[in-house]
Amino acid sequence: MSTIAILSALLDEQRGLLEQLSNPQKIKRAGRTFWCGEWCGHDVVLALTKIGKVAAATTTTCLMEAFGVKCVLFTGVAGGIGSGVKVGDVVVANAFIQHDMDSSPLFARYQIPLYDCATLACDVALTALLLEAASAGLTGVGDHFHHENLLGKPDIHTGLIASGDRFVSSAQDAAGVLTGLQSAGFEPLAVEMEGAAVAQVCRDYGVPFAAVRTISDRADDAAHVDFSAFVQQVASPYALAMVSEFIKMLPKT
Numbered sequence: 001m002s003t004i005a006i007l008s009a010l011l012d013e014q015r016g017l018l019e020q021l022s023n024p025q026k027i028k029r030a031g032r033t034f035w036c037g038e039w040c041g042h043d044v045v046l047a048l049t050k051i052g053k054v055a056a057a058t059t060t061t062c063l064m065e066a067f068g069v070k071c072v073l074f075t076g077v078a079g080g081i082g083s084g085v086k087v088g089d090v091v092v093a094n095a096f097i098q099h100d101m102d103s104s105p106l107f108a109r110y111q112i113p114l115y116d117c118a119t120l121a122c123d124v125a126l127t128a129l130l131l132e133a134a135s136a137g138l139t140g141v142g143d144h145f146h147h148e149n150l151l152g153k154p155d156i157h158t159g160l161i162a163s164g165d166r167f168v169s170s171a172q173d174a175a176g177v178l179t180g181l182q183s184a185g186f187e188p189l190a191v192e193m194e195g196a197a198v199a200q201v202c203r204d205y206g207v208p209f210a211a212v213r214t215i216s217d218r219a220d221d222a223a224h225v226d227f228s229a230f231v232q233q234v235a236s237p238y239a240l241a242m243v244s245e246f247i248k249m250l251p252k253t
C-alpha cells in the first residue's frame, strides 16, 4: 500500500505527467492503461478515468483492487460556475457532490441513496498539501501562460465541485445547476464529470483523495470553444506544475 495514484480524465491532461515517470511500465486492465513508475522517489501509477462518473468509478475501483494505492490525486479541467471563478483559475476541491443525483422524494435531492450524505469530503491533509503545491506550482508558470493566452493571473479557489454526466454548455443549464444546488444549501464553484465518482470509490475503500481542476470554461454557450487548445496549452502545463510540486512535498512513507 505505498503507491500514489494520479488520475486525469483526458489524454492531453496526462501526457506531461507521463514524461516524468522513470522506468514506466504499462499494465492493461478493464480496457484501461495504467502506467506504473517512479517519480521523485515515490511509486506512482497514472491512469485515465475516461469521461463520466461510471467510467471514473471503474478506473478508481481497478486502482483499489489491483494497485494497492495509498492515496489518489485527480487533476483535470472543469467549468466555472461560482461567482468570480474565471477561465484560467484553479479550484482545489474540498468536497464533491453529484448535481444530477435525484432520488426524491425517496431521499432528499442530491443525497446519495444509502450513504446518508450528499457531499463527499476530500482528505483534509492531502488537500492542504495540494493547495500549497498549486500555489507554489503556479507561481512559476503563471506569467508566461497568462501573457500568451491573454488570461488574467490565476486565482486559486477552494470549495465544492459538482459532478454530473453531462458537459454543461449553456448559460441556462449552468444557472439551473447552480440555483438548484444553492437552494439546497450548497455553493459549488465548478462543474465536471468525474470527481464525485472518484471520491465515492475512495471513500468506500477508505483511501485519501484530493483533486484540482483548472477552469477551462464558464459552462456557458461558449464552453466548447477552444476547449482542446486550452487543455493542451494551459491546463496541461498547469497540471504538470502543480503535480510536480505536490509529489515533491508529499512525505515518503
Ligand code: SAH
Pocket: 009, 010, 050, 051, 052, 076, 077, 078, 079, 080, 166, 167, 168, 169, 191, 192, 193, 194, 216, 217, 218, 219, 220, 223, 227, 228
Ligand atoms: N473534447 C473532449 C471531451 C471533453 S468532455 C474529447 O473530445 O475527448 C469534458 C471534460 O472536461 C470532462 O472530463 C469534464 O470533467 C471536464 N469539463 C470541463 N468543462 C466542463 C463543463 N462545462 N461541464 C462538464 N464537464 C466539464
